[in-house]
Amino acid sequence: xxxxxxxxxxxxxxxxxxxxxxxxxxxxxxxxxxxxxxxxxxxxxxxxxxxxxxxxxxxxxxxxxxxxxxxxxxxxxxxxxxxxxxxxxxxxxxxxxxxxxxxxxxxxxxxxxxxxxxxxxxxxxxxxxxxxxxxxxxxxxxxxxxxxxxxxxxxxxxxxxxxxxxxxxxxxxxxxxxxxxxxxxxxxxxxxxxxxxxxxxxxxxxxxxxxxxxxxxxxxxxxxxxxxxxxxxxxxxxxxxxxxxxxxxxxxxxxxxxxxxxxxxxxxxx
Amino acid sequence: xxxxxxxxxxxxxxxxxxxxxxxxxxxxxxxxxxxxxxxxxxxxxxxxxxxxxxxxxxxxxxxxxxxxxxxxxxxxxxxxxxxxxxxxxxxxxxxxxxxxxxxxxxxxxxxxxxxxxxxxxxxxxxxxxxxxxxxxxxxxxxxxxxxxxxxxxxxxxxxxxxxxxxxxxxxxxxxxxxxxxxxxxxxxxxxxxxxxxxxxxxxxxxxxxxxxxxxxxxxxxxxxxxxxxxxxxxxxxxxxxxxxxxxxxxxxxxxxxxxxxxxxxxxxxxxxxxxxxxxxxxxxxxxxxxxxxxxxxxxxxxxxxxxxxxxxxxxxxxxxxxxxxxxxxxxxxxxxxxxxxxxxxxxxxxxxxxxx
Numbered sequence: 142x143x144x145x146x147x148x149x150x151x152x153x154x155x156x157x158x159x160x161x162x163x164x165x166x167x168x169x170x171x172x173x174x175x176x177x178x179x180x181x182x183x184x185x186x187x188x189x190x191x192x193x194x195x196x197x198x199x200x201x202x203x204x205x206x207x208x209x210x211x212x213x214x215x216x217x218x219x220x221x222x223x224x225x226x227x228x229x230x231x232x233x234x235x236x237x238x239x240x241x242x243x244x245x246x247x248x249x250x251x252x253x254x255x256x257x258x259x260x261x262x263x264x265x266x267x268x269x270x271x272x273x274x275x276x277x278x279x280x281x282x283x284x285x286x287x288x289x290x291x292x293x294x295x296x297x298x299x300x301x302x303x304x305x306x307x308x309x310x311x312x313x314x315x316x317x318x319x320x321x322x323x324x325x326x327x328x329x330x331x332x333x334x335x336x337x338x339x340x341x342x343x344x345x346x347x348x349x350x351x352x353x354x355x356x357x358x359x360x361x362x363x364x365x366x367x368x369x370x371x372x373x374x375x376x377x378x379x380x381x382x383x384x385x386x387x388x389x390x391x392x393x394x395x396x397x398x399x400x401x402x403x404x405x406x407x408x409x410x411x
Numbered sequence: 412x413x414x415x416x417x418x419x420x421x422x423x424x425x426x427x428x429x430x431x432x433x434x435x436x437x438x439x440x441x442x443x444x445x446x447x448x449x450x451x452x453x454x455x456x457x458x459x460x461x462x463x464x465x466x467x468x469x470x471x472x473x474x475x476x477x478x479x480x481x482x483x484x485x486x487x488x489x490x491x492x493x494x495x496x497x498x499x500x501x502x503x504x505x506x507x508x509x510x511x512x513x514x515x516x517x518x519x520x521x522x523x524x525x526x527x528x529x530x531x532x533x534x535x536x537x538x539x540x541x542x543x544x545x546x547x548x549x550x551x552x553x554x555x556x557x558x559x560x561x562x563x564x565x566x567x568x569x570x571x572x573x574x575x576x577x578x579x580x581x582x583x584x585x586x587x588x589x590x591x592x593x594x595x596x597x598x599x600x601x602x603x604x605x606x607x608x609x610x611x612x613x614x615x616x617x618x619x620x621x622x623x624x625x626x627x628x629x630x631x632x633x634x635x636x637x638x639x640x641x642x643x644x645x646x647x648x649x650x651x652x653x654x655x656x657x658x659x660x661x662x663x664x665x666x667x668x669x670x671x672x673x674x675x676x677x678x679x680x681x682x683x684x685x686x687x688x689x690x691x692x693x694x695x696x697x698x699x700x701x702x703x704x705x706x707x708x709x710x711x712x713x714x715x716x717x718x719x720x721x722x723x724x725x726x727x728x729x730x731x732x733x734x735x736x737x738x739x740x741x742x743x744x745x746x747x748x749x750x751x752x753x754x755x756x757x758x759x760x761x762x763x764x765x766x767x
Contacts, residue, residue: 303498306465307559311512312486325502 163387169380177376192381200378202385204357205364210389212274212360213342216281220289220338223282225331228293229323233305243294249287254347257284262351272354280352281342289334296330297323332397339393343386361386413476413566413599415439415462420471422457422623431457433623434471439601444593446614447603450646454623455603456571462601463492463569475566486515491560492569495576497552499544505531505555506540509562516563530558550581557589561596570602574609586612607647611635619643636750641759644684644752650714650727653690656756657683667721669699671746677762682754684761687714689747690728692736697743701726703736717744 270276368375422432447455460466464485627639638644644652701717
């Protein structure tokens with residue numbers, strides 16, 4: 142009984158800790174900046190739903206949202222396909238320099254973005270991709286590929302080799318085995334990487350702020366930054382922007398979360 | 412049905428010094444049930460995987476129905492294989508698991524439905540077709556794995572220790588079903604196991620392997636009764652053959668401090684091999700006496716462990732359930748010398764019986 146009460150208290154505290162900021166931003170998103178400056182934590186007296194269409198149409202959020210969606214969805218698709226293929230090869234086939242290749246891909250994780258961004262900037266300028274959405278997409282693929290391969294490789298390595306042998310005996314080629322056997326089995330791990338990559342890239346700010354300058358090419362995090370002026374913050378609109386930005390993340394999470402949990406607990410129970 | 416021929420088949424893994432499979436010669440006849448038997452790491456699974464096309468052949472020659480197969484891909488050999496781990500596709504239903512190989516071979520959907528239904532009925536799993544593998548018991552999974560092989564109607568069936576993940580009772584049942592299946596299909600089957608009971612009960616012939624080499628090939632009773640060397644004598648049979656160092660001089664075999672009359676000629680130093688069932692406890696005309704170290708009643712029979720005077724290793728005898736020997740007693744023993752074997756201590760090979 143005591144342990145249940147203790148668990149309840151811990152879970153309640155953690156929920157307040159995790160959900161508190163979200164609820165706070167959600168309430169601020171339907172309050173004006175004037176109201177917020179009078180009392181930061183008050184419950185909305187008047188629910189200003191009109192702030193959402195204002196942000197969407199008049200503050201260019203429509204464009205930012207679209208840019209973010211194009212860049213992130215394209216990057217996540219490419220990351221998922223290339224990452225899973227690379228992980229399948231590294232986990233499944235014995236070939237010379239297998240581990241060396243894995244190490245080289247993985248070693249990109251250890252460099253902080255502040256270092257790689259300089260070279261990324263130079264490369265994009267040289268190839269005429271600076272200040273373009275395809276350029277930003279390529280950079281996003283490059284920075285997230287090591288983590289994607291790392292997560293997927295460890296999952297693919299746990300798929301019993303007998304399954305591949307059975308598929309070969311059933312007459313399938315290596316390419317077909319990847320699509321028909323490996324990929325469906327690895328779906329929990331792939332869902333994990335999809336959620337992870339989507340959230341990280343959806344919120345990505347540093348590369349976007351350096352590599353994008355045009356107003357029409359800004360992504361959502363840059364759009365939200367627009368409400369931060371030199372002398373004042375439009376806190377109310379920032380909160381509204383944040384709520385707009387959160388919606389796709391919540392949707393993606395809701396759609397893939399069951400698979401995510403399977404991915405995280407895979408192998409824990411036989 | 413098909414014949415399978417292995418000629419000087421060798422496998423060397425990259426970086427490996429010793430051959431994993433060393434000059435294996437084996438001919439499997441049409442419709443024969445051949446068992447590859449041996450301890451872990453003896454090369455039996457590697458040999459099977461080379462026949463399947465899942466391992467490359469380092470040297471030698473493999474033929475199915477007289478046609479060279481060395482360079483032919485696994486999918487084009489028309490072979491089906493049942494794996495120890497079942498290797499069922501976890502994301503597919505039982506129906507899809509069975510149909511997976513047929514779809515690749517461009518069978519019509521009506522033909523696939525018919526074949527899957529036939530196999531499901533044969534193996535008694537018609538009601539399981541919609542289930543996923545994780546919702547099946549071990550025995551049911553084994554059945555699906557078997558069905559996946561049968562449904563393709565291949566030339567040759569390969570089994571890689573298919574029963575070793577099942578519990579003892581289920582294993583006995585599946586063993587019987589596999590024997591019946593072989594009789595009904597009349598197909599050529601190669602079956603790998605380390606379980607001698609499976610080998611003895613299922614195989615038309617047994618190929619015993621050790622250290623990558625074939626040690627002996629023969630019918631189960633032949634290899635049991637006439638083991639080629641001490642390895643086969645010790646490996647086949649439970650409890651195994653008693654192997655005791657002995658010396659021979661003028662018609663008498665001396666084992667420790669005991670002597671036995673031997674009606675044949677042989678070298679001075681030999682290894683004397685006798686199966687536990689060929690030692691009679693408290694029998695008529697006892698030749699030696701031994702001290703009882705342990706008595707293991709198994710219900711139908713009793714295993715008695717002895718120590719012969721002057722012999723380091725224990726001797727096991729299989730007696731009837733009525734054996735009354737007690738631990739510490741000296742009991743008379745009679746050896747059936749006609750069933751005993753002598754082995755050369757240098758080569759471990761059996762010394763041919765030239766009875767005088």
